[in-house]
Amino acid sequence: MPSANRSTxxxxxxxxxxxxxxxxxxxDERLRPLGLTQGKWRTLIxxxxxxxxxxxxxxxxxxxxxxxxxxxxxxxxxxxxxxxxRESLNDRRCKIVHLQRRSKAVxxxxxxxxxxxxxxxxxxxxxxxxxxxxxxxTRIRERAEADGGGGNRAAARTVTKFAQAA
Numbered sequence: 001m002p003s004a005n006r007s008t009x010x011x012x013x014x015x016x017x018x019x020x021x022x023x024x025x026x027x028d029e030r031l032r033p034l035g036l037t038q039g040k041w042r043t044l045i046x047x048x049x050x051x052x053x054x055x056x057x058x059x060x061x062x063x064x065x066x067x068x069x070x071x072x073x074x075x076x077x078x079x080x081x082x083x084x085x086r087e088s089l090n091d092r093r094c095k096i097v098h099l100q101r102r103s104k105a106v107x108x109x110x111x112x113x114x115x116x117x118x119x120x121x122x123x124x125x126x127x128x129x130x131x132x133x134x135x136x137x138t139r140i141r142e143r144a145e146a147d148g149g150g151g152n153r154a155a156a157r158t159v160t161k162f163a164q165a166a
Contacts, residue, residue, distance in 0.1 A: 016137075023121065030113050034106065039073045041110050044082060047099050048107050055094045056085070082106065 060070040088094040
Protein backbone atom coordinates (compact mmCIF):
# COMPACT_ATOMS: atom_id res chain seq x y z
CA MET A 1 0.00 0.00 0.00
CA PRO A 2 1.45 3.42 -0.93
CA SER A 3 2.58 5.59 2.00
CA ALA A 4 -0.01 8.33 1.35
CA ASN A 5 -2.82 5.79 1.70
CA ARG A 6 -1.11 4.11 4.66
CA SER A 7 -1.48 7.25 6.79
CA THR A 8 -5.20 7.41 6.01
CA UNK A 9 -5.63 3.73 6.78
CA UNK A 10 -3.69 4.00 10.03
CA UNK A 11 -5.96 6.78 11.28
CA UNK A 12 -9.26 5.28 10.13
CA UNK A 13 -9.92 3.08 13.17
CA UNK A 14 -9.03 5.82 15.62
CA UNK A 15 -11.27 8.29 13.81
CA UNK A 16 -14.14 5.80 13.72
CA UNK A 17 -13.91 5.02 17.44
CA UNK A 18 -13.41 8.61 18.54
CA UNK A 19 -16.33 9.79 16.39
CA UNK A 20 -18.64 7.16 17.88
CA UNK A 21 -17.44 7.92 21.41
CA UNK A 22 -17.83 11.69 20.98
CA UNK A 23 -21.31 11.31 19.44
CA UNK A 24 -22.37 9.01 22.30
CA UNK A 25 -20.96 11.44 24.89
CA UNK A 26 -22.85 14.39 23.34
CA UNK A 27 -26.05 12.39 23.46
CA ASP A 28 -25.29 11.45 27.05
CA GLU A 29 -24.91 15.14 27.97
CA ARG A 30 -28.30 15.93 26.45
CA LEU A 31 -30.05 13.01 28.16
CA ARG A 32 -28.54 13.58 31.60
CA PRO A 33 -31.26 16.15 32.54
CA LEU A 34 -33.79 13.30 32.16
CA GLY A 35 -31.97 11.47 34.95
CA LEU A 36 -30.55 8.88 32.56
CA THR A 37 -26.99 7.65 32.66
CA GLN A 38 -25.42 6.34 29.47
CA GLY A 39 -25.81 2.80 30.78
CA LYS A 40 -29.52 3.30 31.39
CA TRP A 41 -30.41 4.92 28.08
CA ARG A 42 -28.31 2.46 26.09
CA THR A 43 -30.06 -0.43 27.86
CA LEU A 44 -33.50 1.02 27.16
CA ILE A 45 -32.63 1.55 23.49
CA UNK A 46 -31.39 -2.02 23.08
CA UNK A 47 -34.54 -3.36 24.73
CA UNK A 48 -36.81 -1.20 22.59
CA UNK A 49 -35.16 -2.50 19.42
CA UNK A 50 -35.29 -6.14 20.49
CA UNK A 51 -39.05 -6.28 20.87
CA UNK A 52 -39.19 -7.21 24.55
CA UNK A 53 -37.83 -10.72 24.24
CA UNK A 54 -34.17 -10.63 25.29
CA UNK A 55 -32.61 -12.62 28.06
CA UNK A 56 -30.16 -10.83 30.30
CA UNK A 57 -27.33 -12.73 28.62
CA UNK A 58 -28.45 -11.70 25.12
CA UNK A 59 -28.83 -8.09 26.22
CA UNK A 60 -25.32 -8.06 27.71
CA UNK A 61 -23.93 -9.45 24.43
CA UNK A 62 -25.73 -6.81 22.36
CA UNK A 63 -24.43 -4.04 24.61
CA UNK A 64 -20.91 -5.43 24.72
CA UNK A 65 -20.81 -5.51 28.51
CA UNK A 66 -20.41 -8.21 31.16
CA UNK A 67 -23.51 -9.77 32.70
CA UNK A 68 -22.71 -8.57 36.25
CA UNK A 69 -22.43 -4.99 34.96
CA UNK A 70 -25.78 -5.37 33.22
CA UNK A 71 -27.37 -6.87 36.34
CA UNK A 72 -26.60 -3.66 38.25
CA UNK A 73 -28.07 -1.53 35.46
CA UNK A 74 -31.19 -3.68 35.34
CA UNK A 75 -31.59 -3.46 39.12
CA UNK A 76 -31.61 0.34 38.90
CA UNK A 77 -33.94 0.39 35.87
CA UNK A 78 -36.34 -1.96 37.65
CA UNK A 79 -36.25 0.16 40.82
CA UNK A 80 -37.09 3.20 38.64
CA UNK A 81 -40.04 1.33 37.09
CA UNK A 82 -38.66 1.25 33.52
CA UNK A 83 -38.26 -2.53 33.17
CA UNK A 84 -39.39 -5.82 34.69
CA UNK A 85 -37.53 -9.15 34.71
CA ARG A 86 -39.50 -12.35 34.40
CA GLU A 87 -38.55 -16.00 34.27
CA SER A 88 -38.36 -17.42 30.78
CA LEU A 89 -41.17 -19.82 29.94
CA ASN A 90 -38.63 -22.04 28.17
CA ASP A 91 -35.83 -21.95 30.74
CA ARG A 92 -36.51 -20.89 34.31
CA ARG A 93 -32.81 -20.22 34.83
CA CYS A 94 -33.05 -17.30 32.38
CA LYS A 95 -34.67 -13.95 32.97
CA ILE A 96 -36.40 -12.14 30.12
CA VAL A 97 -36.22 -8.36 30.34
CA HIS A 98 -39.42 -6.48 29.51
CA LEU A 99 -39.97 -2.77 29.11
CA GLN A 100 -42.69 -1.35 31.31
CA ARG A 101 -45.40 0.85 29.82
CA ARG A 102 -43.81 3.82 31.62
CA SER A 103 -40.67 3.50 29.48
CA LYS A 104 -42.44 4.47 26.25
CA ALA A 105 -42.46 8.18 27.10
CA VAL A 106 -38.78 8.22 28.04
CA UNK A 107 -37.86 6.25 24.92
CA UNK A 108 -39.78 8.74 22.79
CA UNK A 109 -37.75 11.51 24.42
CA UNK A 110 -34.46 9.61 23.97
CA UNK A 111 -35.11 9.12 20.27
CA UNK A 112 -36.28 12.71 19.82
CA UNK A 113 -33.09 14.04 21.41
CA UNK A 114 -30.99 11.55 19.41
CA UNK A 115 -32.63 12.58 16.13
CA UNK A 116 -32.10 16.26 16.90
CA UNK A 117 -28.42 15.66 17.68
CA UNK A 118 -27.98 13.58 14.52
CA UNK A 119 -29.54 16.31 12.40
CA UNK A 120 -27.23 18.91 13.94
CA UNK A 121 -24.11 16.80 13.44
CA UNK A 122 -24.74 15.92 9.82
CA UNK A 123 -26.56 19.06 8.65
CA UNK A 124 -23.66 20.21 6.43
CA UNK A 125 -22.81 16.77 5.04
CA UNK A 126 -24.02 16.36 1.47
CA UNK A 127 -26.45 13.43 1.13
CA UNK A 128 -24.20 11.75 -1.43
CA UNK A 129 -21.24 11.83 1.01
CA UNK A 130 -23.43 10.41 3.76
CA UNK A 131 -24.64 7.60 1.50
CA UNK A 132 -21.04 6.75 0.59
CA UNK A 133 -20.00 6.81 4.24
CA UNK A 134 -22.83 4.47 5.23
CA UNK A 135 -22.08 2.10 2.35
CA UNK A 136 -18.39 1.92 3.34
CA UNK A 137 -19.13 1.44 7.05
CA THR A 138 -21.69 -1.27 6.25
CA ARG A 139 -19.14 -3.09 4.11
CA ILE A 140 -16.52 -2.92 6.86
CA ARG A 141 -18.99 -4.11 9.51
CA GLU A 142 -20.15 -7.01 7.35
CA ARG A 143 -16.55 -8.07 6.73
CA ALA A 144 -15.78 -7.87 10.46
CA GLU A 145 -18.84 -9.99 11.23
CA ALA A 146 -17.93 -12.57 8.59
CA ASP A 147 -14.36 -12.80 9.86
CA GLY A 148 -15.39 -14.10 13.25
CA GLY A 149 -17.24 -11.34 15.03
CA GLY A 150 -19.18 -14.19 16.63
CA GLY A 151 -21.13 -12.95 19.63
CA ASN A 152 -20.62 -9.35 18.61
CA ARG A 153 -22.77 -9.67 15.50
CA ALA A 154 -25.93 -8.79 17.39
CA ALA A 155 -24.20 -5.80 18.98
CA ALA A 156 -23.02 -4.57 15.59
CA ARG A 157 -26.52 -4.87 14.12
CA THR A 158 -27.98 -3.03 17.08
CA VAL A 159 -25.40 -0.26 16.78
CA THR A 160 -26.32 0.07 13.11
CA LYS A 161 -30.04 0.23 13.94
CA PHE A 162 -29.38 2.83 16.62
CA ALA A 163 -27.24 4.88 14.24
CA GLN A 164 -30.04 4.79 11.69
CA ALA A 165 -32.59 5.80 14.34
CA ALA A 166 -30.33 8.47 15.76
